[in-house]
Amino acid sequence: MFTLGSVLDNELKSTVEDFSFETNFSTNQLMLPNIEKPFEFAQSIIGLEKDLQENENQLMFHQQKKEERKERALIKGYKGTTTLAFIYEKGTVIAVDSRATSGQYIASQSVQKVVPINSYMLGTLAGGAADCQFFLAHLGRICNLYELRNNETISVAAASKLLNNILYSYRNYGLSVGSMICGYDTRGPQLYYIDSDGSRLKNSLFSVGSGSPFAYGVLDAGYRWDLSKEEALDLGRRAICAATFKDSYSGGTIKVYHIDENGWVKISDDDASELWYEYEKKEKKEKK
């Protein structure tokens, strides 16, 4: 019988050359590093025994011999995306790309990487799409219940702490979530970074994903607390544009959102490839 377990067994026993991403989109995808020899890379970098114990639950359905199981290593997901968010005097700016990749294949150019939690809070998506979407939607439900029970809007700190506690309890289950909870509450604009390892950090700017180093470069160079709204939105857009230009796992369209005391608003939705050349044209005109 062609069960899920036997399909994955066959794939894992095969050599790297046999493995291909073109098949099995309907079954659960193993998230492998997007490099030439993913299994060898994973085995060389990551320890075996400790990770095996951590993934005992996940691996149980495989029904393989213990010796064979010991030869496998934990394979972690690769966050092929660029998302950024920062707070400034007048609110919060969030900018994301919209590309989803599986290996060298671009699965989609129009992914929604920003999930609304309520009317004044947004969550970004990086890592495993399913994990992020589910947990952010779940957070939205919890926040709604909180507001109904307590007759007051939930603070961003509380919402991010709720998500953090949930993800911490799943920390050895192989989830991949690199989300930012951004909002505007009574304390002003707030930004928290939440990770599937259980970390929760508060800061004025974050960028998450494979393109984040490129985005950080532009963001750090132009960031000030007293930016005007136009300057802030432009900074976010340019930072993602720079990341999509350099990082092949980021691209599609660049979506920019703004949150202030009136709630969140979607500002713009531009094609990443076109935007870069538009900026170039603008600068050439200005030089003349």
Next chain:
Amino acid sequence: MDSLVGFVGKNYVIMAGDTNAGRSIMRLKDDFDKLVPIDSHKILAKSGEIGDGNQFCNLIIRNVSLYRIRNETELTTKSVAHYTRRQLATAIRKNPYSVNLLLGGYDKKDQKGSLYYLDYLGSSKKINYGAQGYAALFVGSILDRFWKEDLDFEDGLELMKKCLREVEKRLIIGTRCFLIKMINSDGISVVEKVMINSEKKNEIEEEN
């Protein structure tokens, strides 16, 4: 990658930690406070994974508060160290917390400061001076050489800065910014947020 340093002086305990919070090669946060106050006279300095550190420190803080509410008395540093160690030890074979800690506290009863070294495996030792992380390699010998019993606060701060200067100089991973806190009979106070710049030459070298 986290650096924590601490030692006991005359009626005080001084502790310092770097202010970096990062993920792989990237620094996510520049002003991360690793010296968490448990109550008015105790600090738990955490190093290791951010998530585990947060959750574990919260656990200790809440349980110490609960004890205080139930029994109307503050725990001594020794008791907190023992409690913390037990939590780490029971967790290590089930769901380990990858945090290494330095617990510093001042007890009004004894009018003395004390410092404990706690490991993620559940080891605990009362120490006069010590460090966690890579800093321990560089700072251990400095403290062995220069630490004395009953150092004044000014001498203690100078010694701490000496240690942090060495960490900044020799640790290849850039940690320039450190937060120094001190516990004495008045409680916890933030001494300084130092930005060490070892590029400044020594006076001796300049003369030559």
